[in-house]
Amino acid sequence: MENTRKVLINQARKAKKNAYSPYSKFKVGAALKTSNGKIYSGCNVENISYGLSNCAERTAVFKAVSEGIKKIDSIAISSSGKKPAFPCGACRQVLVEFNPNMTVYIDGLDETFKISELLIHSFDKKQLKY
Ligand code: THU
Numbered sequence: 001m002e003n004t005r006k007v008l009i010n011q012a013r014k015a016k017k018n019a020y021s022p023y024s025k026f027k028v029g030a031a032l033k034t035s036n037g038k039i040y041s042g043c044n045v046e047n048i049s050y051g052l053s054n055c056a057e058r059t060a061v062f063k064a065v066s067e068g069i070k071k072i073d074s075i076a077i078s079s080s081g082k083k084p085a086f087p088c089g090a091c092r093q094v095l096v097e098f099n100p101n102m103t104v105y106i107d108g109l110d111e112t113f114k115i116s117e118l119l120i121h122s123f124d125k126k127q128l129k130y
Contacts (some may be wrong), residue, residue: 010075
C-alpha cells in the first residue's frame with residue numbers, strides 16, 4: 001500500500017515534467033494504477049484557446065480508458081504549486097466514474113483520500129432514471 005503511494009507519486013512527478021502549460025505556468029502530473037496493476041500517467045495540456053486545456057488527471061484517465069481500462073484503483077497527483085493541489089471538480093466527476101472507492105494520493109500530503117469523499121453527492125446512474 002505504502003509502496004503504491006511511492007510508485008504513483010514518483011510517476012506523477014515524472015509526468016509533471018511533460019506538462020504543457022505555457023499560459024498558467026502551473027505544472028501538474030498524475031499517475032494512476034488500474035485493477036490489473038498497470039500504471040498510466042498524464043500531464044496538463046493547455047491551449048491558446050484557454051478553455052480547451054486538459055487537466056493531468058483527465059489526461060491519465062483518458063489514456064487508460066482508451067487502452068481498455070474500466071476500473072482504476074488509485075491515483076496520485078503532483079503539482080508545481082507551493083501548496084499541494086487537489087483534483088478540480090470536473091476531474092473528480094471523471095474519476096468517480098471509474099471507481100467511487102478510488103484512493104487519491106496528493107504529493108506533499110500524508111493523508112489519503114477516497115474520491116467519493118472528495119466529491120460527495122456526485123452525479124450518478126441513479127439520477128438518470130426518469
Ligand atoms: N490543472 C490540472 O492539471 N489538474 C487539476 O486538478 C487542476 C488544474 C491544470 C489545468 C491548467 O493547465 C493549470 O493546472 C492551471 O489551472
